[in-house]
Amino acid sequence: AEGGSQPHPAFLAFVDRFGRNPNERPDFLDVGLLFLSSASTGVVPAALPAPGVLDHLRAGDRFTGVGYGRAEIVRADEAGVSVPEDGLRRQWRVGITVLNAAWMRLDDDPAKGYGQICGGDSGAPIFMTRGGRDTIVGVVSHSDGPGCGPGIPTYAVRVDNPAVLDWIRSELDSHR
Helix, strand or coil, X not given: CCCEEEECHHHHHHHHHHCCCCCCCCCCCCCEEEECCCCCCCCCCCCCCCCCHHHCCCCCCEEEEEECCCCCCCCHHHCCCXXXXXXXXXXXXXXXXXXXXXXXXXXXXXXXXXXXXXXCCCCCEEEEEECCEEEEEXXXXXXXXXXXXXXXXXXXXXXXXHHHHHHHHHHHHHCC
């Protein structure tokens, strides 16, 4: 099978109508799928969550992001300084706050042991570990500011949203 990508149709419809200003609206589903060729080896699909799993968080739930963005903190006094991305994967712990059926805000407070979400991390998966099992529950979308210092609100689309899950399953079925 050939590789390719497919954005969520609600995302394309929203951008056509309103532009790229989501304001955490439930109809701005900033998520897509990447289809690898059948020759891809060593790649295992992420486990999908149950619908609405983030509506029922447990004390032991842990969240991790995996991305390829910048690994360093960009400070305000370094504004305009371009730091090259190194292309290396990094992983960080993150906290979440559920905002609505489509969005969560990511907590990057270093005092809590959480890492920063940085430029280049858009599209990064957010995994929830519950009972020793990792499940993809979010996809990093955008932030309220430039750089990647702590405290810049960053948002992820909820994969446990039925509108996202149903679309993923439909796309996977059509590519089998």
